[in-house]
Amino acid sequence: MVKYSPQKIEKKWQKYWEAKKFYVTKDKVAGKENKMLLTEFAYPSGNLHIGHWYAFSLPDIKARYLRMKGYNVLYPTGFDAFGLPAENAAIKHNIHPEKWTKQNIAYMTRQLKSMGTMFDWSRKVSTIDPDYYAWTQWMFIEFYKKGLAYRAITNVNWCPNDKTVLANEQVVDGKCDRCKSEVTQKELAQWMFKITEFKDELIDGLKNLDWQETAKLGQINWVGRSQGATIKFQIPNYKSQINPNHQNSKSKNEFVEVFTTRPDTIFGATAIVISPEIAQKWLSIGWQASSEVKSYVKKSLAKRELEREEAKEKTGIDAGIFAVNPINNQKIPVWVADYVLGHYGTGAVMFVPAHDQRDFEFAKKYNLPVKEVVLPEFGQKKPNAIFRDSVAAIVTRSSDDKILLVLNKKNNEWAIPGGGRDSNDDDVTTLTREVKEETGYTDFEIKEYLGQISTNFFASARNVERTKFQKAYHVILKNENSIPLKPDAHEDMELHWMNAQESIKKLDSNTSISYESEFVKRFLQPSLVCFSGNGVLVNSGKFDGMDSQLAKKKIVEELKSKGVGNFQKTYRLRDWILSRQRYWGVPIPMIHCPACGYVPVSQKELPVKLPPLKDFKPADDGRSPLAKATKWLNVTCPTCKGPAQRETDTMDTFVDSSWYFMRYTDPKNKKAFASKEKMKQWLPVFSYLGGAEHTTMHLLYARFFAKALHKLGYVNASEPFLNRRNRGIILGPDNQKMSKSRGNVVDPDQEVKKYGADAVRMYLAFMGPYLHGGPWNPGGITGVYRFLNRVWNFVHTYDVKVKPSSVAASALNNYTHKIGIDIGDLSFNTGVSNLMKLLNEIESHHLSKQQYETFLKLLAPFAPHVAEELWQSVLKNKKSIHLQTWPVFDKTLVGSEKLWIMVQVNGKVRDKLEVAGGVSQKDVEKMAEESAKIKPWIEGKQVRKIIFVPNKLINIVI
């Protein structure tokens, strides 16, 4: 027998498969359903790393499996070849980006082929191919014609190192996604895609997709839809104060408009806060603000350009003007503050410190009034409840900071001191009286206000349902001087000092619940005094007693009837800035004419080819390198035929990758980016496997493209990816991210040299769940290498004369089922372990030819080379194993097998019984009762209940 040496067989079969064109996928095969299994195409960085193997060779297992299951499977690949690294490498090594990129593509193609995947190379797509980017440009012009691409001056993210604009999605923690340098802000005219056109569809379309929740959530958060209202606050004397030149007094500019998600808190608005951007706008139309205000605005805008500091201390200044709250006509001051953002909502907010954390902090800092209008509500409100208004105290003593609780010995209930208000007494009077009465202490000081809550409960002493509004204060005991308690009312009361945690436990242990632990929590964490949840309204005129949800609606309706408010949704998502001031990208196919403005290149003249440039380095002035290609630059205007110039910016590479999967369906088409017919055959993509880092960029952009092209009538699917899974990341042996500087990089080529591609694929499959990833264990691969050796030796025991083994027949049948499910679920790790279990069970038996064949078919998706070798050279088959169908699982074989039934007594396993499948409860009961191991447990005891799970267990409860 020859020794298993993968190096000798793998190249041979790769060549064989390529020569026989096994993996060239037809668009249509009679009787077979099409499925496109998609993985994110690679950036040609120059070298394949282990992550590429994980990304491509594991989905290949599923692609091969589906193929064997009878589907017409397209498993395509290509290269996402434009982009910055090529330029940077080119500058570093003094080589042209195009040459560098093409060399890498050639090298990586060879590496990719060494994986033994069923990639259909005949459909390879490369974004730098003019036949490809002609269509990228064509789409841009289509979008431009329909208003989905436009040019605008905006504040952009500028990377000073890469010298180009970045999309919001490409800025991470204020740093460039690629080079990690600090991103600055710049005003520039840029080309944009109107992705906000689809803001609702981008959220709502997710509903019916089979994606991981985390990926859906990432998209939802990114679009950031919030439901709320816009409300106009009138500014009296607007004309004289803000805009002296303003003629039309009825204009909406007499107002400052705010956006809020909490219109129910409008009675609690104690100011209006506008962003520095709005203030700047007002100044530009004639607002005569104080010099302090002017300098504040200037300073905070400058600060924004320098990007957010680490110190996020909120600052602001009183603007010196007033606005009128439309709900109650109250005059409130207007402030300017940097924590209000110019680009979100209306750029102004109503200031409700009692119910917004940020406003609360700001109010504390600048000592602004806090007005509570929504109380948290505990317990269920009863219609017949009797109302009670009360005040309570968290009493502490300075000696040890312990808290005073009162124990009612009659009913064993704990409380903090306090009680009901008499007629018109104020908080201080009530609190002073109650604390004295209940504790006897006389010298104390009322400190901080801890807020008010509403509680609903049954007062058993009085036998009534009660709704209690309760205000609490922190009270510090100065000394322990006390007077005797009134014997009649308080003889059952006992005072206890304890720490805060203990007191929370005691208060929560009450049976008739009082919810007073809430005040202890607020005392411990003062930020909780600001209640930002929903609750019951107070101090809100006719809306008092309403719950927040209803009040939101009613209040906006009221404002709407006055013409000063409306329901409104606001989004975090902003349009996609696609201009890049770099060389190595797709030229934006526009011509700028001094007379006609921007005019698109005729779609017949596409592609606008990237001009060959020797000096492609970016300039500091923000002008794209393409401006240096003078011959290319100067053209005649398509409209007026006058002299004009081409747009010199190139497109963000995310544009290229937003539609590559459509091109796979029809990669050679010269008349369209893909024919409708072929897209219909393959789209939407059956399953898309890729990296988690693309959740908020690539996936969002690709969905935008699909939706836009669908809207324009070119694509059948408005959602491109039905199923999406983010795979995990392979870490170094030290459980850290692989990096050259750490020296923990695993080189796949080296591993292939040692163990072969089959072992590398199989080990990656075996090491853990595909969606988790994990550390590469150098010893781990020897496990699957040993397994493949055993498989090799096992199949070599084949002898024509041997009859089928019954043990193997049953095992093969079972594992056919299990392994199929594993692959379908991307549970490659259990798939491999099931193959190992199967071999453990059948290894010592001799099998018939057909049984060996079945075994190899189960192995084929995981280890395509060794399976093919054994299939053809040992079992002497002429037709490739990769043209075979998956073994058929025979259900009827399963039920008749012997199996173990667990016998439990009171849920504890005491014995197990070997029985035939499908055995009845009665029989099992009898066997269990007769069992010597069970008898001692149940003897002389009353059996209360028997639980029987067919073919699994019986539980005798005594």
Added chain:
RNA sequence: GCUCCCGUGGUGGAAUUGGUAUACACGCAUGUCUUAGGAACAUGUCCCGCAAGGGGUAGAGGUUCGAGUCCUCUCGGGAGCACCA
């Protein structure tokens, strides 16, 4: 700070979705064979106990005949968002 996910042997990880916890591997130990190799094979490998048995899935409680799995809290780790009104 908010949201989501995750804590199982020395290690990677299984557990048919509420029904034998630690499958399958790695590693380790002992042994066999062998002209030392990055072998192969056999046996063992959660803890206490001679055993019967008991304990055990980060910790504490709960629901259930039965909990790694469901619920509540605490601790620890990771990811995303982060002045988004």
